[in-house]
Amino acid sequence: MKVFQEVFWTTVAGILVFLPKVLLPANGEDHVTVMKMILSAQGKGRCPDDATPGPFATVKARSLLDCARMCASREGCLHHAFHKSNGSCRHYNSTPAKLIPDENCNFMVAS
Numbered sequence: 691m692k693v694f695q696e697v698f699w700t701t702v703a704g705i706l707v708f709l710p711k712v713l714l715p716a717n718g719e720d721h722v723t724v725m726k727m728i729l730s731a732q733g734k735g736r737c738p739d740d741a742t743p744g745p746f747a748t749v750k751a752r753s754l755l756d757c758a759r760m761c762a763s764r765e766g767c768l769h770h771a772f773h774k775s776n777g778s779c780r781h782y783n784s785t786p787a788k789l790i791p792d793e794n795c796n797f798m799v800a801s
Contacts, residue, residue: 744786745782764781770782772798
């Protein structure tokens with residue numbers, strides 16, 4: 691199961707990296723920003739502690755991929771966390787001090 695998850699998230703990251711290049715014309719006028727989202731072992735099933743999260747913005751998302759897309763388009767978004775149970779998507783502008791276990795949440799790094 692772990693191998694499947696790693697392959698799945700690598701594929702998702704690849705789509706996020708290459709899809710904008712395919713859909714947008716390369717005429718020199720369009721600026722394309724590419725971000726790679728990484729779900730590490732430390733981020734799976736964990737989210738930032740609410741006591742010390744650092745600056746963030748909360749939006750609603752339909753899925754982890756939707757949350758990742760919104761983070762990629764937000765200025766200064768370094769990390770995002772998606773809560774499956776309520777569709778909450780948090781975009782972080784700095785690295786949170788502490789992650790705590792939360793089985794309904796995944797914390798990802800944008801690079």
